[in-house]
Amino acid sequence: MADKDIVSKETIRRLAVDLATYLLELPIDPHSLEVLPTEHQRVEDRRADLVVKLRDRTGEPFILHIEIQNSNDDAMPIRMLRYMTDILLAHPGLPLQQYLIYIGPEPLTMPDGIEGPGFRYRYGLRDMRSVDCRYLLEKDTPDALVLAILCDFGDREPQVVVNHIYTRLKALLGDDLKRFREYIAMLHILSDNRDLQAEIEEADKMLTQVDLERMPFYEAIMERGVRQGMERGMERGMERGMERGMERGREEGEAALLIRLLNRRFGPLEPEIERKIREASLETLALWGDRVLDAQTPEEVFS
Structure with missing residues (x-):
């Protein structure tokens, strides 16, 4: 992608559905997803900010907001609270579900909300350090393979895991060049959050060869x-x-x-x-x- 800061709606759609399905295990209708036009709808260095409209399996609509964070930030509850008010003001009348996905190398120290006089605010918090990448790798689907880049590699060499993801994507999608390129684009985006740019570049070279x-x-x-x-x-x-x-x-x-x-x-x-x-x-x-x-x-x- 020429500009990683601005992501295509189709890529956002895939990322949101995959995160909701495989990592957050939300009971959603994946075909109902609507990318919301908001200035926060972008993927920036070290942070993914996804805001989409979905329906649950009973048909009820809601807004899903997902943040990906690769370092502990004491101000994160305030940031999430700010996002909540911005989103609810922009889309009144719809319930909002917020999740923070932590993928940093250090132990998670961020809280899942904030309390003050007369109010209590909470959001979902998922520590990817507790998710073995094999959980997603063994599913052996393109969507799960891409998300495995966010999980804990354990004692596995990062380059070996990245190479495995690339080769399985090639085997599963090799005949569909358009979809293959979309998943590789998602890998490039998510790898920024894990500081795996060097491993991704090496896998790109391997794939070319x-x-x-x-x-x-x-x-x-x-x-x-x-x-x-x-x-x-x-x-x-x-x-x-x-x-x-x-x-x-x-x-x-x-x-x-x-x-x-x-x-x-x-x-x-x-x-x-x-x-x-x-x-x-x-x-x-x-x-x-x-x-x-x-x-x-x-x-x-x-x-």
Whole structure:
């Protein structure tokens, strides 16, 4: 995106629905979301400010306001209170739900509200340090994968987690370039809140290097696979041969991607390991790819 400060409505829509569904677990109708025209509707460095109109599952409308904070701020309750008054003045008559999502490296010390003489103000508070990223990674959907960038990586190397998110997004959305770009844009936005710009940049480079559909060797693999399939098809039936040729082409492409990931994680692989990868099925390659995230040695990937 040319300007990260101003985010497209579609990106805001996806972020709001995903945060409400996966992290806040709100019972919403995701198709009812309406991005509200407010000057606060932007994503800035180190802070996301989302204000949208939704309906719950009973059809009742409400406004959802989400703040993402990556450091403790003693003034946060006052800021949230200010947002509340601004939003309610701009949209009278609608109930408001506010949530603060904390993603900082230090223990959370911010309160979930403020009290004074004659008043008590509260908002929802979610500490992402308590959310293991595997909770979202194992869902293996594009939306959950993107939000995993906000969670606690534990003892996992940040670059390994980011690379895993990228490669799974590519596998899930590779045929839909428009949606793939939208999710990558969301990753870029959310990574600013986690100071993961360097890891994202490295993953971008990796993805460029292994963008198989645009690389000559991938085209050669596909061509060879189709040709072999056609030759077999002359004997066993053209349709079956073509399908097997295309499948083999995909297998070789996925194998090349896994080999590159393992080389980046563990260094040059033994020839026997490369041979094992290149002979594996698509299902086996996907299983090994998931194991790269937590493996400490190449052997653990294949155990």
